[in-house]
Amino acid sequence: MKAAKRALAVAFSLAFVVWLLQKQQWGELAAMLGQLPASAALLALAGFLLSYALRAARVYDEFRHEARGRFGACLRLVLLHNAAVNIVPFRGGEAAFPVLLGKLFGTPLARALASLFWFRLQDALVVAVVAVAVWPGLPPLWRGASVLALVAFAWALPRWARRSGGKAGGGRLTRLRNAFAESTRHARFGWLWTIANWTVKLAAQAWLLAALLGRGINTGATGALGAELAAILPVQGVAGFGTYEAGAAMALLPNGVALADGLRAALALHLFVIACAVGAGIIAALLPEIPLPRSAGEQSASEKTEKS
Secondary structure, eight states: OHHHHHHHHHHHHHHHHHHHHHTTOHHHHHHHHHTSOHHHHHHHHHHHHHHHHHHHHHHHHHTHHHHTTOHHHHHHHHHHHHHHHHHSGGGGGGGHHHHHHHHHHOOOHHHHHHHHHHHHHHHHHHHHHHHHHHOTTOOHHHHHHHHHHHHHHHHHHHHHHHHHOOOSSOOHHHHHHHHHHHHHHHOSSHHHHHHHHHHHHHHHHHHHHHHHHTOOHHHHHHHHHHHHHHHTSSSOOGGGTTHHHHHHHHHHGGGTOOHHHHHHHHHHHHHHHHHHHHHHHHHHHHSOOOOOOOOHHHHHHHHHHHHO
């Protein structure tokens, strides 16, 4: 099954590359990028940077006891993890998250995996709620019921984990559930960070896509949402190429954007996203972390530890 999914992912990406080569789209893509206003690119870049900071705040919120003022370490983790996710095929870059957590804070593997699962589940639920809320042609009753069902699931899952967790010993599933319960318990503002991150991230992508297409922000938002919905599918192209662009282009069709134009604009957006992620990851790898000032309580605890 895993081999079949990977073969399908490679097929998606190869089909997209063949389309680009046969249709000689690179010249039109270069022309589209050449017409992009510098102000639009800079504003999108600022949005992506703010999104990285919000994701780092989410990690810092959950691991604040381990981090102890080391927000810079959380930001570095997020930037390196984000770069890996964007360039390593078949979601292999996700492995960077538990590895970096263990290296920076000594976080156990089960705890790190549970945290990553919870982060990704929060991401998927927020994107799903937005998609259902704005999906065209959906009856109001189905729209409201779907949003309520997603919100109820998001509310009930961590409570189930906390109620069912806490058992000593047990198998791998029990240990993972206990770690998941700990992860959801320690994140005080996890949902706020998640919603803020996706608001900024989708707005930045919508703005850039609208500028590339010469359309309004609503059209850009539709394409950006389509791209993100494709990004959470179980089968994706290599590093997202092909499926990301197809998701955006298909979402743009009802807005009167031709398929070829949508694919080109989505590819330009995708390349911009990857360039920002890789560039930020390289900077994070080269620069030392900058710790935030610690509170008096944390300083006192640290001093006691050093004395002992």
